[in-house]
Amino acid sequence: QKEVEQDPGPLSVPEGAIVSLNCTYSNSAFQYFMWYRQYSRKGPELLMYTYSSGNKEDGRFTAQVDKSSKYISLFIRDSQPSDSATYLCAMSGGNAGNMLTFGGGTRLMVKP
Amino acid sequence: ETGVTQTPRHLVMGMTNKKSLKCEQHLGHNAMYWYKQSAKKPLELMFVYNFKEQTENNSVPSRFSPECPNSSHLFLHLHTLQPEDSALYLCASSPQGAEGYTFGSGTRLTVV
Numbered sequence: 001q002k003e004v005e006q007d008p009g010p011l012s013v014p015e016g017a018i019v020s021l022n023c024t025y026s027n028s029a030f031q032y033f034m035w036y037r038q039y040s041r042k043g044p045e046l047l048m049y050t051y052s053s054g055n056k057e058d059g060r061f062t063a064q065v066d067k068s069s070k071y072i073s074l075f076i077r078d079s080q081p082s083d084s085a086t087y088l089c090a091m092s093g094g095n096a097g098n099m100l101t102f103g104g105g106t107r108l109m110v111k112p
Numbered sequence: 113e114t115g116v117t118q119t120p121r122h123l124v125m126g127m128t129n130k131k132s133l134k135c136e137q138h139l140g141h142n143a144m145y146w147y148k149q150s151a152k153k154p155l156e157l158m159f160v161y162n163f164k165e166q167t168e169n170n171s172v173p174s175r176f177s178p179e180c181p182n183s184s185h186l187f188l189h190l191h192t193l194q195p196e197d198s199a200l201y202l203c204a205s206s207p208q209g210a211e212g213y214t215f216g217s218g219t220r221l222t223v224v
Contacts, residue, residue, distance in 0.1 A: 043118075044215045
């Protein structure tokens with residue numbers, strides 16, 4: 001079993017849709033949770049960062065962490081074609097310290 | 113630009129060649145990383161340097177040799193690579209703590 005599981009997609013949605021991206025994990029010691037966005041031919045860029053359980057909102061993006069279920073989500077409201085990218089979840093904490101463990105990434109396509 | 117610069121952006125090399133990848137950051141970060149990203153696979157951690165000292169070697173073959181002359185520069189020396197080593201090689205840096213990494217745009221390596 002992988003430490004972090006993420007549906008690879010691709011996920012195709014029409015412009016304006018609400019997008020839900022998810023990751024599950026097995027290490028209950030993880031405390032820091034991140035979402036990265038990676039455009040084609042670019043490195044990943046940090047999109048959202050949360051600590052422990054709860055929600056965090058930034059513009060059209062909302063990150064949710066449910067530590068009891070070992071499940072994290074990223075919601076994108078009013079999705080735009082410019083949101084088309086691969087989204088990677090990452091997490092750290094516990095014995096891993098500040099070393100990040102990444103999911104495999106979900107490819108998102110937002111169609112005009 | 114993210115603050116982490118990688119050169120070259122693209123590299124084609126034969127299996128008997130020797131080449132080097134370069135990474136530079138001026139973010140004041142203390143940790144630097146090399147990752148390998150292959151198609152349809154999660155990011156694979158290769159090496160970690162903290163304050164110029166190598167703290168992690170994730171069972172990487174000896175044909176990959178890292179060098180960290182100072183906390184701002186990181187190299188990956190390549191020698192007698194195999195075609196399966198073709199991938200996107202990403203450099204990242206981070207401060208101490210778990211605030212996430214800043215990635216470069218990567219070097220797209222093709223071994224022929």
